[in-house]
Amino acid sequence: MNSLGNFSITPSESRDFARASGDFNPLHLDAVAARRTRFGHTLIHGVCGTLKALDLLLKKRATDSELASIKVKYNKPASQDETLEVFEQMVDGITRLEVFAEGSRCQIIELELVDRSPGVDATGAGLNACDENAQEPVEIGIDDCADLSGVLELCWDDALMASLFPAANRHLPAQQLATLLGSTRIVGMQCPGLHSVFARLELTFHAADPGAPSGHGPELYYRVRSADPRIDRVELDLRQAHATGTVEAFFRPPPVQQASVAQIATLVADEEFARQHALVIGGSRGLGEVICKVLAAGGATVMLTYAAGKEDAARVAREIGLSRTTPAVSHYNVLVGSADSALTDFCATLTHVYYLASPTIARSDSKQWDRQLFKRYCDFYVDGLATLLEQLIAHGAGDRDLQVFIPSSVFLEQGIKGFDEYIAAKAAAEAFAGCFEKNHRNCSVLAPRLPRLYTDQTSSIKNTDEQETLRVIIDQLRRCNAAGAT
Numbered sequence: 001m002n003s004l005g006n007f008s009i010t011p012s013e014s015r016d017f018a019r020a021s022g023d024f025n026p027l028h029l030d031a032v033a034a035r036r037t038r039f040g041h042t043l044i045h046g047v048c049g050t051l052k053a054l055d056l057l058l059k060k061r062a063t064d065s066e067l068a069s070i071k072v073k074y075n076k077p078a079s080q081d082e083t084l085e086v087f088e089q090m091v092d093g094i095t096r097l098e099v100f101a102e103g104s105r106c107q108i109i110e111l112e113l114v115d116r117s118p119g120v121d122a123t124g125a126g127l128n129a130c131d132e133n134a135q136e137p138v139e140i141g142i143d144d145c146a147d148l149s150g151v152l153e154l155c156w157d158d159a160l161m162a163s164l165f166p167a168a169n170r171h172l173p174a175q176q177l178a179t180l181l182g183s184t185r186i187v188g189m190q191c192p193g194l195h196s197v198f199a200r201l202e203l204t205f206h207a208a209d210p211g212a213p214s215g216h217g218p219e220l221y222y223r224v225r226s227a228d229p230r231i232d233r234v235e236l237d238l239r240q241a242h243a244t245g246t247v248e249a250f251f252r253p254p255p256v257q258q259a260s261v262a263q264i265a266t267l268v269a270d271e272e273f274a275r276q277h278a279l280v281i282g283g284s285r286g287l288g289e290v291i292c293k294v295l296a297a298g299g300a301t302v303m304l305t306y307a308a309g310k311e312d313a314a315r316v317a318r319e320i321g322l323s324r325t326t327p328a329v330s331h332y333n334v335l336v337g338s339a340d341s342a343l344t345d346f347c348a349t350l351t352h353v354y355y356l357a358s359p360t361i362a363r364s365d366s367k368q369w370d371r372q373l374f375k376r377y378c379d380f381y382v383d384g385l386a387t388l389l390e391q392l393i394a395h396g397a398g399d400r401d402l403q404v405f406i407p408s409s410v411f412l413e414q415g416i417k418g419f420d421e422y423i424a425a426k427a428a429a430e431a432f433a434g435c436f437e438k439n440h441r442n443c444s445v446l447a448p449r450l451p452r453l454y455t456d457q458t459s460s461i462k463n464t465d466e467q468e469t470l471r472v473i474i475d476q477l478r479r480c481n482a483a484g485a486t
Contacts, residue, residue, distance in 0.1 A: 004056040004097070006085040007083075007084055011042065011080050019130065021048075021155065022152075022155050022189065028043060035312075038252065040359075046072075046107070047198070049107060051177070053086045055167045057088065065172060066173060067113060069204045074106070076104055093112065097111070122173040126218055127174065142251050151220065154240075161177065179205075179243050183238065194254075195251050195253070195254050199250055203245035221238070234249055234251070260293075268298045270297075270298070273298030274298065274300065277349040278301070278350075278352040280302060281354065281388065283313065284306040285316075288304065289312075296325065297324060303330060306329070334384030352402070353389075359379075373421040381428065382429050389443075401442050404433070433445040
């Protein structure tokens, strides 16, 4: 395959694409909301990536064209500011484009282009810009999809499209591009809506249907063809005056809600952890949130830190404060390693450190070693931890007995395919923990290999829930507590 070039999509371009398409799903626009998904950060709109790839092709082709058909398979989501490379291959008159990010294939696009017929109106006449006030996607579940149907007005903003996709805007009819834009608005805003993942798009374009009802041109109709609750998949038929096709999408799990302090209080004695002055690094969500709640329910004095989730950290502290002592909250980014005065002051009484900092963990579909990914994991699990412990000891935490809790992973025993870099980095963290303990006699380190537990990153796994997470975490905290008492 031949390389057509590369591109990246900035957060600003994602906002412009949302305005052009009407797809204002927060997964692409809101860093806080995206952090609460299993992806952990904002992603580009899949169709925006498709149009960027088409733009590179049409820049090379430099001919006024029409799409006869297009099929897109969205293999893997791509992040904003990530460099994506597009490769081209011709097979029996069909152009195949493949979009890669750091060696992983994100999209497969198969399309048939023909020279534009004389007299075809390529402008966006009759189409209006999207309503920017209609920015709230619907929130439905797979069980709400039976017989769901609807219609939306196709949108067009020539200035935005010319800015985002200059070659495609120049060489393809606006009606066809508007139909592609409509597909992402259906998935991201209507069905599945808020908790959606775009998986596949197929469209066939044709001359306008002479039997179509009046006013049928600017609208795109959709209807659910099938819904499979076993895998949270939905298929929709699309119909428009100039095109027909299908969409496949998945419902992603909503953000995980961990057990409440009230629930936890029924499982933990009031003074069970009362002697602990505990620092929880990464306590705003996931396992860190659970640990904060369990410790506080058991009477511990807690400080929790956050890197990006200030609102989540405040929420956790508020909930705990309704029935227990409100935890202190501090900003701390393990990749920077700069502690504020509140954190260093807390070191004067520190007895326990719980280290939950982690990047987004994802399966790799590449068979080659990804050294950048391995380094990113190590930046969190080894370097970030080492820097934190150096600071804590420098500020007096090393003068007393100190318990350090560093959760490892059962992945090291299972060797699950696609997680080589993660497994190697976790093994390095275990090795570092062992060395640290030998070099600091008053510090004890626990690095238990935990199973997959219920967090935003594992929410799609059917056999995880908050009760299993609670059972495992409470057991581990009791072990850590007992180790500190000996």
